[in-house]
Amino acid sequence: MTSVGGAVPRWATRGDAVLRNVRVVDVVDGTVGPSTSILVRDGLIERIAEDASEGAQVPTADLDGAYVLPGLINMHTHFSLSLPGPSGADVEAFGEAGLALYMADGARRTLHSGVTTVRCVAEKGHADFALRRAIDAGWVQGPRIYTAGRALACTGGHGSGSDDTLECDGADAFTHGVRAQIKAGADLIKLMISGGIAGEHETISTPQLTRDEMAAAISTAHAWGRKVTAHAGPADVIAEAVSLGIDGIEHGYELTPDVCAAMAAQGTALVPTLVVTRASAFFDELGVPAWMQERSLGAGERHVASYRMALEAGVEVLLGSDMPPFWAFEGTTAVVRELEHMHAFGLDRAATLRAATLSPARWLGIDAQTGSIAVGKRADLIAMRGNPLDDISALRGIGMVMKNGVIVRDDRENE
Numbered sequence: 567m568t569s570v571g572g573a574v575p576r577w578a579t580r581g582d583a584v585l586r587n588v589r590v591v592d593v594v595d596g597t598v599g600p601s602t603s604i605l606v607r608d609g610l611i612e613r614i615a616e617d618a619s620e621g622a623q624v625p626t627a628d629l630d631g632a633y634v635l636p637g638l639i640n641m642h643t644h645f646s647l648s649l650p651g652p653s654g655a656d657v658e659a660f661g662e663a664g665l666a667l668y669m670a671d672g673a674r675r676t677l678h679s680g681v682t683t684v685r686c687v688a689e690k691g692h693a694d695f696a697l698r699r700a701i702d703a704g705w706v707q708g709p710r711i712y713t714a715g716r717a718l719a720c721t722g723g724h725g726s727g728s729d730d731t732l733e734c735d736g737a738d739a740f741t742h743g744v745r746a747q748i749k750a751g752a753d754l755i756k757l758m759i760s761g762g763i764a765g766e767h768e769t770i771s772t773p774q775l776t777r778d779e780m781a782a783a784i785s786t787a788h789a790w791g792r793k794v795t796a797h798a799g800p801a802d803v804i805a806e807a808v809s810l811g812i813d814g815i816e817h818g819y820e821l822t823p824d825v826c827a828a829m830a831a832q833g834t835a836l837v838p839t840l841v842v843t844r845a846s847a848f849f850d851e852l853g854v855p856a857w858m859q860e861r862s863l864g865a866g867e868r869h870v871a872s873y874r875m876a877l878e879a880g881v882e883v884l885l886g887s888d889m890p891p892f893w894a895f896e897g898t899t900a901v902v903r904e905l906e907h908m909h910a911f912g913l914d915r916a917a918t919l920r921a922a923t924l925s926p927a928r929w930l931g932i933d934a935q936t937g938s939i940a941v942g943k944r945a946d947l948i949a950m951r952g953n954p955l956d957d958i959s960a961l962r963g964i965g966m967v968m969k970n971g972v973i974v975r976d977d978r979e980n981e
């Protein structure tokens with residue numbers, strides 16, 4: 567951030583720059599190009615060439631042979647997450663002002679972890695809309711936000727009891743719930759169609775919405791041009807949602823080959839969030855109760871089996887961390903750990919990188935603007951020393967983050 571004429575500006579929201587001496591990772595064909603440079607003007611990639619900056623008067627960063635990827639897109643984020651336990655109780659007690667500040671801090675740390683776009687899938691108090699506006703205006707730093715507003719659940723259903731869900735009962739109430747989120751500014755709709763890990767009075771396999779409720783929500787959202795995704799565990803509930811045209815499934819703890827085949831046939835994406843059933847250190851840190859720990863870790867084996875079935879059937883899988891993307895976890899961040907799990911349990915490296923970039927961009931309908939490195943797209947870029955096509959854990963070394971042509975993190979300053 568530069569100061570002009572003594573005035574302190576907002577965070578820049580678009581920038582000009584040249585990144586020299588970089589190797590571009592092509593997430594479409596899974597290859598790395600020769601050493602090159604990238605010229606960025608007004609937030610967009612203008613040229614990729616050996617000397618892209620020729621004649622251009624723009625700030626230059628020499629990245630010394632670093633590998634450059636499109637910024638990560640995290641499809642399952644909650645900036646206002648409050649799990650059972652003392653840490654979650656603190657979040658619940660913040661009040662509106664405290665919550666907004668806490669979410670702004672999470673947004674900044676998310677961006678700095680290499681995530682340049684997020685999809686929020688249940689946030690408290692509609693503060694996500696204020697946060698989205700503040701980031702777009704340059705009041706605070708954060709990723710580009712696509713958000714569902716509040717998730718819709720039945721009375722007593724998954725996530726209910728906190729302000730990030732709206733309880734609805736009956737088809738009319740779900741129709742109203744969808745319209746209320748869209749009125750507030752929602753880009754998509756999130757439904758809680760089964761139980762989950764963090765609900766004490768349910769099991770993962772508890773079905774929670776009737777067919778009429780799901781049909782009303784999905785058809786209303788689609789009529790308004792919004793996609794719908796659902797927190798979901800068991801296969802029969804998911805099969806019903808897929809038959810009604812749902813666009814995405816979160817977690818999918820208990821999938822079967824049949825429901826995976828239906829998802830693949832319809833193009834329903836899966837955001838597996840594998841990290842949530844193998845995160846005991848994270849839960850310890852938050853002080854979550856024993857029943858939740860047991861349920862989470864107990865579901866881990868079946869969760870991975872479901873994920874493998876989805877890959878086998880050709881279901882499109884997308885990156886989503888559920889826990890805060892930037893959270894320090896097992897020697898890296900939650901978002902990088904999730905990508906390591908996605909690869910370790912069966913997705914090849916190039917496909918893993920696509921699941922974190924171009925595929926989510928397609929789901930969000932923004933692949934013409936971001937998700938790969940190409941002339942005319944937004945300069946949402948991350949750089950690292952190692953080649954992630956040789957080793958996914960190279961992402962642990964993300965040392966530069968650019969959003970819309972603005973370098974928001976540059977570890978060379980600390981070297």
Ligand SMILES: [Zn+2]
Pocket residue numbers: 642644687888
């Ligand atoms: Zn979640």
